[in-house]
Amino acid sequence: MEIAIETICDIGYAQASIGQIAKRAGVSKGVITYHFPSKDELMQNIVEDLYLKGASFMSKIATESTASNMLRRYIETNLEFILAHKQHVAAVAEIVMNVRDEEGKLIYHQPADNAIYVPLIEILQWGQEDGSFRPILPTSAQVLAMTIRSAIDLASQQLVANPDFNMKEYAKELIQLFEAATRKSPI
Template identity: 25%
Template sequence: MRRDELLDAAEELLCDQGSAALTLAAVADRAGVSKGGLLYHFSSKEALIKGMVERLIGDFDDLMAAQPHDTYTKRYLGATLAAVRSGRLRRWAVVTGASGNLFLLAPLRDAMTRWHREALAEEADPVASQIVRLACEGLWDVASHDPGLHSESDLVALEARLLALL
């Protein structure tokens, strides 16, 4: 079984049953592998959570890189909307909720710092770009808890209004 399939199983378990249900045995069962098969890829629950966090960061970095926009904040907005539309943002809430260990969330804190500080150096209006990025953060949070709240037309209208701020 591949590493991503194990991470998918862990994320599904978190979404369905919450962080208390996240055990190596439960993840192995959900993935349909032996606990030894899971341990081959992730030596502990902490390693599994760290793997989920690192994948989240990589996924968002990939979405950012795929955006055609000309400024950092426009790429950030485009990546956020792509993640919302695909349902991928739900992972953020469940994964960050799974860990009470700040060490495990350190890579996510570092990525958030990088995502927000990189924009400061390039944006013509740093305050407007910060407002847009913070709106994206709010959209992430809402979409992770209520993925069906915003229709496609709602997302198009939000994007247009946020782009107008820039």
């Protein structure tokens, strides 16, 4: 699976055939289809594996005591996770945007699905209720959450494309940026 992840990162999902992965792993093709009923299941395993890793990683976030700290922690933790598993994250991004069912619909990626934004929206809601953030209407919270999330996801792309990408700095800047964006306006 590690080699599969590397391969997908290097040459993309479409080119990452079982033959290619096997060649890079120095084993026969058969050994892959022996361990995984199908290519799709291999991919599913890679995706689920990352979710498991992610779940434990993300549990830290909830420990913060203020909305502002929690937002900061959300960004930090997500970017740390991406840094810690950069290839895995990039591979899953490839899989998620390419695996489709027979009808052609994406299986994993549901851009219309709001679930991914829910935690962020909750933080924002909490923050504006307790007065630590500026007033944020539900619509604004939604868009803010989308923006934060897309900025985080961008880090993964940058990281694989450019090994010198400075994640620490990016995190610091992103936190500062969204603090400015949620801060109460001047009187």
